[in-house]
Protein backbone atom coordinates (compact mmCIF):
# COMPACT_ATOMS: atom_id res chain seq x y z
CA UNK A 1 0.00 0.00 0.00
CA UNK A 2 1.43 3.38 -0.94
CA UNK A 3 1.28 6.64 0.99
CA UNK A 4 -1.89 8.03 -0.64
CA UNK A 5 -3.79 4.77 -0.06
CA UNK A 6 -2.61 4.55 3.55
CA UNK A 7 -3.62 8.14 4.15
CA UNK A 8 -7.07 7.57 2.62
CA UNK A 9 -7.65 4.32 4.55
CA UNK A 10 -6.74 6.11 7.78
CA UNK A 11 -9.02 9.03 6.98
CA UNK A 12 -11.95 6.70 6.12
CA UNK A 13 -11.42 4.67 9.31
CA UNK A 14 -11.60 7.86 11.35
CA UNK A 15 -14.54 9.58 9.67
CA UNK A 16 -16.29 7.15 7.34
CA UNK A 17 -16.53 6.74 3.55
CA UNK A 18 -15.58 9.66 1.31
CA UNK A 19 -17.18 10.68 -1.98
CA UNK A 20 -15.52 9.41 -5.13
CA UNK A 21 -14.83 13.04 -6.09
CA UNK A 22 -12.84 13.47 -2.88
CA UNK A 23 -10.97 10.23 -3.58
CA UNK A 24 -10.22 11.26 -7.20
CA UNK A 25 -9.06 14.69 -6.07
CA UNK A 26 -6.55 13.08 -3.70
CA UNK A 27 -5.47 10.33 -6.11
CA UNK A 28 -4.82 12.76 -8.98
CA UNK A 29 -3.97 16.08 -7.44
CA UNK A 30 -2.97 15.99 -3.78
CA UNK A 31 0.73 16.84 -3.41
CA UNK A 32 3.14 15.21 -3.14
CA UNK A 33 1.80 11.80 -4.26
CA UNK A 34 -1.26 12.51 -6.39
CA UNK A 35 -0.85 11.30 -9.98
CA UNK A 36 -0.49 14.79 -11.49
CA UNK A 37 1.24 16.17 -8.41
CA UNK A 38 4.15 13.77 -8.30
CA UNK A 39 7.42 15.08 -9.56
CA UNK A 40 10.60 13.37 -10.59
CA UNK A 41 9.33 9.78 -10.55
CA UNK A 42 9.82 7.86 -13.75
CA UNK A 43 6.16 7.15 -14.42
CA UNK A 44 4.99 10.58 -13.33
CA UNK A 45 3.39 12.73 -16.04
CA UNK A 46 5.72 15.50 -14.88
CA UNK A 47 8.87 13.54 -15.58
CA UNK A 48 10.72 14.27 -18.79
CA UNK A 49 12.33 10.84 -18.92
CA UNK A 50 9.36 8.58 -19.66
CA UNK A 51 6.20 8.81 -21.68
CA UNK A 52 3.09 9.81 -19.78
CA UNK A 53 0.25 7.34 -19.27
CA UNK A 54 -1.94 9.53 -21.45
CA UNK A 55 -1.50 10.63 -25.02
CA UNK A 56 -3.19 13.84 -26.13
CA UNK A 57 -3.64 15.70 -29.42
CA UNK A 58 -0.86 18.27 -28.87
CA UNK A 59 1.58 15.37 -28.50
CA UNK A 60 0.50 13.74 -31.76
CA UNK A 61 1.64 16.51 -34.10
CA UNK A 62 2.33 20.29 -34.08
CA UNK A 63 -0.42 20.61 -36.73
CA UNK A 64 -2.90 20.52 -33.85
CA UNK A 65 -1.52 23.75 -32.37
CA UNK A 66 -1.07 25.26 -35.84
CA UNK A 67 -4.70 24.64 -36.82
CA UNK A 68 -5.89 26.01 -33.48
CA UNK A 69 -3.76 29.11 -34.13
CA UNK A 70 -5.70 29.55 -37.40
CA UNK A 71 -8.99 29.42 -35.49
CA UNK A 72 -7.65 31.80 -32.84
CA UNK A 73 -6.57 34.27 -35.50
CA UNK A 74 -10.13 34.35 -36.81
CA UNK A 75 -11.50 35.03 -33.31
CA UNK A 76 -8.94 37.86 -32.94
CA UNK A 77 -10.27 39.40 -36.18
CA UNK A 78 -13.86 39.04 -35.01
CA UNK A 79 -12.97 40.92 -31.85
CA UNK A 80 -11.76 43.78 -34.11
CA UNK A 81 -8.11 42.74 -34.01
CA UNK A 82 -7.27 44.24 -30.59
CA UNK A 83 -3.64 45.20 -29.89
CA UNK A 84 -3.70 42.75 -27.02
CA UNK A 85 -5.44 39.43 -27.61
CA UNK A 86 -5.18 37.03 -24.67
CA UNK A 87 -5.37 33.28 -24.98
CA UNK A 88 -5.66 31.64 -21.59
CA UNK A 89 -5.13 27.89 -21.82
CA UNK A 90 -6.46 26.09 -18.76
CA UNK A 91 -5.02 22.68 -17.87
CA UNK A 92 -2.01 23.27 -20.12
CA UNK A 93 0.07 20.38 -18.73
CA UNK A 94 3.67 20.84 -19.87
CA UNK A 95 2.76 23.61 -22.31
CA UNK A 96 3.23 21.74 -25.58
CA UNK A 97 0.10 23.20 -27.18
CA UNK A 98 1.08 26.68 -26.00
CA UNK A 99 4.48 26.29 -27.62
CA UNK A 100 3.00 25.05 -30.91
CA UNK A 101 0.37 27.82 -31.15
CA UNK A 102 2.85 30.58 -30.38
CA UNK A 103 5.46 29.12 -32.75
CA UNK A 104 2.97 29.00 -35.62
CA UNK A 105 1.32 32.42 -35.08
CA UNK A 106 4.16 34.46 -36.67
CA UNK A 107 4.04 32.21 -39.76
CA UNK A 108 0.36 33.12 -40.13
CA UNK A 109 0.20 36.84 -39.53
CA UNK A 110 2.72 39.15 -37.88
CA UNK A 111 0.05 41.54 -36.48
CA UNK A 112 -1.81 38.61 -34.91
CA UNK A 113 1.43 37.22 -33.47
CA UNK A 114 2.28 40.62 -32.01
CA UNK A 115 -1.13 40.93 -30.35
CA UNK A 116 -1.13 37.37 -29.02
CA UNK A 117 -0.55 37.11 -25.27
CA UNK A 118 -0.67 33.40 -24.45
CA UNK A 119 -0.93 32.39 -20.80
CA UNK A 120 -0.70 28.66 -20.11
CA UNK A 121 -2.24 27.74 -16.77
CA UNK A 122 -2.39 24.50 -14.82
CA UNK A 123 -3.43 23.74 -11.29
CA UNK A 124 -0.10 21.87 -10.93
CA UNK A 125 2.42 23.38 -13.35
CA UNK A 126 5.21 21.06 -14.47
CA UNK A 127 8.72 21.86 -13.33
CA UNK A 128 10.06 21.13 -16.78
CA UNK A 129 7.96 21.82 -19.82
CA UNK A 130 7.84 23.30 -23.27
CA UNK A 131 6.35 26.67 -22.39
CA UNK A 132 6.16 28.51 -19.07
CA UNK A 133 2.99 27.36 -17.29
CA UNK A 134 1.60 29.34 -14.36
CA UNK A 135 -0.52 28.12 -11.48
CA UNK A 136 -4.31 28.41 -11.54
CA UNK A 137 -4.22 31.07 -8.84
CA UNK A 138 -2.46 33.42 -11.26
CA UNK A 139 -4.98 33.45 -14.10
CA UNK A 140 -5.41 36.96 -15.52
CA UNK A 141 -8.91 38.43 -15.27
CA UNK A 142 -11.20 40.46 -17.54
CA UNK A 143 -9.29 39.81 -20.73
CA UNK A 144 -10.44 40.04 -24.32
CA UNK A 145 -9.63 36.91 -26.27
CA UNK A 146 -10.13 33.23 -25.82
CA UNK A 147 -10.12 30.65 -23.03
CA UNK A 148 -8.91 27.34 -24.36
CA UNK A 149 -8.66 23.81 -23.00
CA UNK A 150 -7.77 20.37 -24.29
CA UNK A 151 -8.69 17.38 -22.13
CA UNK A 152 -9.14 19.49 -19.04
CA UNK A 153 -12.78 18.77 -18.21
CA UNK A 154 -12.34 14.99 -18.41
CA UNK A 155 -9.66 15.11 -15.74
CA UNK A 156 -11.77 16.87 -13.12
CA UNK A 157 -12.94 14.88 -10.08
CA UNK A 158 -16.40 13.33 -10.53
CA UNK A 159 -19.08 11.96 -8.23
CA UNK A 160 -20.22 8.43 -9.13
CA UNK A 161 -23.70 7.03 -8.87
CA UNK A 162 -25.46 3.70 -9.26
CA UNK A 163 -29.14 2.98 -9.84
CA UNK A 164 -30.51 0.56 -7.24
CA UNK A 165 -34.18 -0.39 -7.12
CA UNK A 166 -34.97 2.64 -9.23
CA UNK A 167 -33.17 5.03 -6.84
CA UNK A 168 -30.04 7.07 -7.50
CA UNK A 169 -27.43 6.11 -4.89
CA UNK A 170 -23.95 7.57 -4.69
CA UNK A 171 -20.87 5.34 -4.88
CA UNK A 172 -18.49 6.32 -2.08
CA UNK A 173 -15.04 5.00 -1.27
CA UNK A 174 -14.91 3.05 1.98
CA UNK A 175 -12.45 0.58 3.49
CA UNK A 176 -12.66 -3.09 4.38
CA UNK A 177 -9.82 -4.88 6.19
CA UNK A 178 -7.43 -2.08 5.26
CA UNK A 179 -8.37 -2.14 1.54
CA UNK A 180 -10.28 0.57 -0.27
CA UNK A 181 -13.71 -0.55 -1.51
CA UNK A 182 -16.90 0.86 -3.02
CA UNK A 183 -19.91 1.63 -0.85
CA UNK A 184 -23.35 2.67 -2.18
CA UNK A 185 -25.24 5.14 0.02
CA UNK A 186 -27.65 8.08 -0.26
CA UNK A 187 -26.28 11.01 -2.24
CA UNK A 188 -24.01 13.55 -0.59
CA UNK A 189 -25.46 16.25 -2.85
CA UNK A 190 -28.89 16.32 -4.47
CA UNK A 191 -27.26 18.04 -7.47
CA UNK A 192 -26.31 14.54 -8.67
CA UNK A 193 -29.87 13.38 -9.32
CA UNK A 194 -30.87 16.91 -10.37
CA UNK A 195 -28.26 16.66 -13.12
CA UNK A 196 -29.79 13.37 -14.31
CA UNK A 197 -33.34 14.76 -14.19
CA UNK A 198 -35.92 12.62 -15.97
CA UNK A 199 -33.21 10.49 -17.59
CA UNK A 200 -32.74 8.65 -14.26
CA UNK A 201 -36.16 7.03 -14.69
CA UNK A 202 -35.01 5.30 -17.90
CA UNK A 203 -31.83 3.85 -16.44
CA UNK A 204 -31.83 0.17 -15.43
CA UNK A 205 -30.82 -1.14 -12.01
CA UNK A 206 -27.06 -1.55 -11.85
CA UNK A 207 -26.44 1.43 -14.17
CA UNK A 208 -23.36 3.38 -13.09
CA UNK A 209 -22.36 6.83 -14.14
CA UNK A 210 -20.42 9.95 -13.20
CA UNK A 211 -21.36 13.57 -12.63
CA UNK A 212 -18.88 16.47 -12.63
CA UNK A 213 -20.16 18.95 -10.05
CA UNK A 214 -17.02 21.07 -10.51
CA UNK A 215 -18.20 22.50 -13.84
CA UNK A 216 -19.89 25.49 -12.21
CA UNK A 217 -16.70 26.51 -10.43
CA UNK A 218 -14.80 26.14 -13.70
CA UNK A 219 -17.42 28.21 -15.59
CA UNK A 220 -17.11 30.99 -13.01
CA UNK A 221 -13.36 30.91 -13.55
CA UNK A 222 -13.88 31.21 -17.32
CA UNK A 223 -16.23 34.11 -16.74
CA UNK A 224 -13.85 35.94 -14.39
CA UNK A 225 -10.99 35.40 -16.82
CA UNK A 226 -12.72 36.34 -20.03
CA UNK A 227 -14.66 39.59 -20.21
CA UNK A 228 -15.25 39.33 -23.95
CA UNK A 229 -14.53 36.60 -26.43
CA UNK A 230 -14.69 32.84 -26.93
CA UNK A 231 -14.33 29.70 -24.82
CA UNK A 232 -13.03 26.78 -26.87
CA UNK A 233 -12.98 23.40 -25.15
CA UNK A 234 -11.92 20.09 -26.64
CA UNK A 235 -12.72 16.86 -24.88
CA UNK A 236 -14.45 13.56 -25.31
CA UNK A 237 -18.01 13.09 -24.25
CA UNK A 238 -21.59 13.51 -25.33
CA UNK A 239 -24.76 15.44 -24.81
CA UNK A 240 -26.46 14.22 -21.65
CA UNK A 241 -29.03 11.86 -23.20
CA UNK A 242 -26.26 9.99 -25.04
CA UNK A 243 -24.08 9.79 -21.96
CA UNK A 244 -26.68 8.45 -19.56
CA UNK A 245 -28.25 5.82 -21.75
CA UNK A 246 -28.83 2.16 -20.80
CA UNK A 247 -26.24 1.03 -23.36
CA UNK A 248 -23.54 2.81 -21.32
CA UNK A 249 -24.50 1.02 -18.14
CA UNK A 250 -20.93 0.70 -16.88
CA UNK A 251 -20.30 4.44 -16.91
CA UNK A 252 -17.38 6.22 -18.51
CA UNK A 253 -14.75 6.27 -15.78
CA UNK A 254 -11.48 4.98 -17.21
CA UNK A 255 -8.02 4.44 -15.72
CA UNK A 256 -4.73 4.47 -17.62
CA UNK A 257 -1.49 3.00 -16.45
CA UNK A 258 1.42 2.97 -18.91
CA UNK A 259 -1.06 3.36 -21.81
CA UNK A 260 -3.05 0.35 -20.67
CA UNK A 261 -6.74 0.78 -20.05
CA UNK A 262 -7.99 -0.31 -16.65
CA UNK A 263 -11.32 -0.07 -14.91
CA UNK A 264 -10.46 -0.24 -11.21
CA UNK A 265 -9.84 3.26 -9.86
CA UNK A 266 -9.08 1.89 -6.38
CA UNK A 267 -5.93 0.17 -7.68
CA UNK A 268 -2.53 1.87 -8.14
CA UNK A 269 -3.77 4.95 -6.33
CA UNK A 270 -1.68 7.97 -7.37
CA UNK A 271 0.06 5.94 -10.08
CA UNK A 272 -2.67 5.76 -12.68
CA UNK A 273 -4.53 8.45 -14.58
CA UNK A 274 -8.32 8.62 -14.37
CA UNK A 275 -10.82 10.30 -16.67
CA UNK A 276 -14.57 10.44 -17.22
CA UNK A 277 -16.49 11.46 -20.34
CA UNK A 278 -17.76 15.02 -20.39
CA UNK A 279 -21.49 15.81 -20.21
CA UNK A 280 -21.53 18.59 -22.82
CA UNK A 281 -25.11 19.56 -21.91
CA UNK A 282 -23.78 20.36 -18.44
CA UNK A 283 -20.96 22.40 -20.02
CA UNK A 284 -23.56 24.44 -21.98
CA UNK A 285 -25.63 24.95 -18.82
CA UNK A 286 -22.67 25.96 -16.67
CA UNK A 287 -21.43 28.49 -19.24
CA UNK A 288 -24.97 29.78 -19.90
CA UNK A 289 -25.18 30.44 -16.15
CA UNK A 290 -22.33 32.97 -16.48
CA UNK A 291 -23.57 34.64 -19.65
CA UNK A 292 -21.99 32.62 -22.46
CA UNK A 293 -23.97 31.28 -25.42
CA UNK A 294 -23.13 28.20 -27.44
CA UNK A 295 -21.58 29.10 -30.81
CA UNK A 296 -21.66 25.46 -31.90
CA UNK A 297 -19.64 22.29 -31.86
CA UNK A 298 -17.92 19.90 -34.22
CA UNK A 299 -15.95 16.70 -34.06
CA UNK A 300 -12.23 17.33 -33.87
CA UNK A 301 -11.83 15.71 -37.31
CA UNK A 302 -14.32 18.09 -38.93
CA UNK A 303 -12.98 21.08 -37.03
CA UNK A 304 -9.34 20.49 -38.00
CA UNK A 305 -10.36 19.51 -41.54
CA UNK A 306 -12.21 22.80 -42.08
CA UNK A 307 -9.23 24.74 -40.74
CA UNK A 308 -6.85 23.08 -43.20
CA UNK A 309 -5.69 19.63 -41.97
CA UNK A 310 -6.31 18.16 -45.42
CA UNK A 311 -4.30 20.93 -47.03
CA UNK A 312 -1.45 20.17 -44.67
CA UNK A 313 -1.62 16.51 -45.65
CA UNK A 314 -1.51 17.37 -49.33
CA UNK A 315 1.41 19.81 -48.77
CA UNK A 316 3.16 16.94 -47.02
CA UNK A 317 2.68 14.69 -50.05
CA UNK A 318 4.11 17.35 -52.37
CA UNK A 319 6.90 18.59 -50.07
CA UNK A 320 10.54 17.61 -50.46
CA UNK A 321 10.95 15.37 -47.46
CA UNK A 322 12.65 12.04 -46.89
CA UNK A 323 10.14 9.20 -46.99
CA UNK A 324 10.51 8.40 -43.27
CA UNK A 325 9.87 12.05 -42.37
CA UNK A 326 6.83 12.18 -44.60
CA UNK A 327 5.48 8.98 -43.06
CA UNK A 328 6.07 10.11 -39.48
CA UNK A 329 4.39 13.47 -40.07
CA UNK A 330 1.49 11.89 -41.90
CA UNK A 331 0.96 9.37 -39.08
CA UNK A 332 0.85 12.19 -36.51
CA UNK A 333 -1.66 14.32 -38.44
CA UNK A 334 -3.84 11.32 -39.32
CA UNK A 335 -3.92 10.37 -35.62
CA UNK A 336 -5.61 13.71 -34.88
CA UNK A 337 -8.37 12.93 -37.37
CA UNK A 338 -9.26 9.28 -36.74
CA UNK A 339 -13.01 9.12 -36.21
CA UNK A 340 -12.67 6.33 -33.63
CA UNK A 341 -9.81 8.17 -31.96
CA UNK A 342 -9.00 11.83 -31.32
CA UNK A 343 -10.95 12.85 -34.40
CA UNK A 344 -14.10 11.81 -32.51
CA UNK A 345 -13.47 14.30 -29.69
CA UNK A 346 -15.82 17.25 -29.47
CA UNK A 347 -14.73 20.85 -30.04
CA UNK A 348 -17.25 23.05 -28.31
CA UNK A 349 -17.20 26.85 -28.65
CA UNK A 350 -19.08 29.42 -26.56
CA UNK A 351 -19.04 33.19 -26.88
CA UNK A 352 -19.84 36.30 -24.87
CA UNK A 353 -20.02 39.76 -26.35
CA UNK A 354 -18.38 38.39 -29.52
CA UNK A 355 -19.82 37.42 -32.90
CA UNK A 356 -20.65 33.80 -33.68
CA UNK A 357 -22.50 34.42 -36.91
CA UNK A 358 -21.47 33.49 -39.57
CA UNK A 359 -20.06 30.36 -37.93
CA UNK A 360 -16.37 30.34 -37.06
CA UNK A 361 -14.30 28.55 -39.71
CA UNK A 362 -13.85 25.37 -37.68
CA UNK A 363 -17.61 25.09 -37.16
CA UNK A 364 -18.65 26.14 -40.64
CA UNK A 365 -19.79 23.21 -42.74
CA UNK A 366 -20.57 25.22 -45.88
CA UNK A 367 -18.40 24.42 -48.92
CA UNK A 368 -17.87 28.11 -49.74
CA UNK A 369 -16.12 28.71 -46.44
CA UNK A 370 -13.56 26.03 -47.21
CA UNK A 371 -12.99 26.98 -50.84
CA UNK A 372 -11.93 30.50 -49.85
CA UNK A 373 -8.88 29.63 -47.77
CA UNK A 374 -5.23 30.07 -48.89
CA UNK A 375 -2.21 27.67 -48.78
CA UNK A 376 -0.87 27.04 -45.28
CA UNK A 377 2.62 26.77 -43.85
CA UNK A 378 3.21 23.17 -42.79
CA UNK A 379 4.55 22.53 -39.26
CA UNK A 380 6.75 19.44 -39.03
CA UNK A 381 7.84 17.03 -36.33
CA UNK A 382 11.41 17.49 -35.14
CA UNK A 383 13.43 15.35 -32.80
CA UNK A 384 13.68 18.19 -30.34
CA UNK A 385 10.04 19.14 -30.02
CA UNK A 386 8.97 16.38 -27.66
CA UNK A 387 6.05 15.27 -29.79
CA UNK A 388 5.27 11.59 -30.00
CA UNK A 389 6.77 9.86 -32.97
CA UNK A 390 4.18 7.22 -33.68
CA UNK A 391 6.34 5.50 -36.24
CA UNK A 392 9.43 5.51 -34.06
CA UNK A 393 7.36 3.80 -31.35
CA UNK A 394 8.15 6.47 -28.83
CA UNK A 395 4.64 5.68 -27.62
CA UNK A 396 4.65 1.95 -28.21
CA UNK A 397 1.17 1.46 -26.81
CA UNK A 398 -0.29 4.53 -28.40
CA UNK A 399 -2.33 2.49 -30.83
CA UNK A 400 -5.27 2.69 -28.44
CA UNK A 401 -8.39 4.17 -29.85
CA UNK A 402 -11.41 5.91 -28.48
CA UNK A 403 -14.53 4.16 -29.59
CA UNK A 404 -17.76 5.99 -29.30
CA UNK A 405 -19.94 3.06 -30.14
CA UNK A 406 -23.35 2.74 -28.60
CA UNK A 407 -22.75 -0.61 -27.01
CA UNK A 408 -21.54 0.83 -23.73
CA UNK A 409 -18.07 -0.65 -24.20
CA UNK A 410 -16.45 2.55 -25.36
CA UNK A 411 -13.01 3.27 -24.02
CA UNK A 412 -10.03 5.41 -24.67
Ligand SMILES: C[S@@+](CC[C@H](N)C(=O)[O-])C[C@H]1O[C@@H](n2cnc3c(N)ncnc32)[C@H](O)[C@@H]1O
Pocket residue numbers: 036054056057058059090091092093094121122123124136149150151152155156
Ligand atom coordinates in the same frame (compact mmCIF):
# COMPACT_ATOMS: atom_id res chain seq x y z
C1 LIG B 1 -5.08 15.13 -19.31
S1 LIG B 1 -4.07 16.46 -18.85
C2 LIG B 1 -4.08 17.39 -20.37
C3 LIG B 1 -2.88 18.27 -20.54
C4 LIG B 1 -2.83 19.07 -21.85
N1 LIG B 1 -3.97 19.95 -21.98
C5 LIG B 1 -2.74 18.17 -23.07
O1 LIG B 1 -3.65 18.21 -23.89
O2 LIG B 1 -1.74 17.42 -23.18
C6 LIG B 1 -5.11 17.44 -17.80
C7 LIG B 1 -4.42 18.64 -17.18
O3 LIG B 1 -5.41 19.49 -16.57
C8 LIG B 1 -4.88 19.97 -15.33
N2 LIG B 1 -6.03 20.39 -14.51
C9 LIG B 1 -6.99 19.62 -13.96
N3 LIG B 1 -7.90 20.37 -13.31
C10 LIG B 1 -7.54 21.67 -13.49
C11 LIG B 1 -8.08 22.92 -13.08
N4 LIG B 1 -9.20 22.97 -12.38
N5 LIG B 1 -7.43 24.05 -13.44
C12 LIG B 1 -6.29 23.99 -14.17
N6 LIG B 1 -5.72 22.84 -14.57
C13 LIG B 1 -6.33 21.69 -14.24
C14 LIG B 1 -4.09 18.79 -14.80
O4 LIG B 1 -3.15 19.17 -13.81
C15 LIG B 1 -3.44 18.26 -16.08
O5 LIG B 1 -2.20 18.89 -16.34
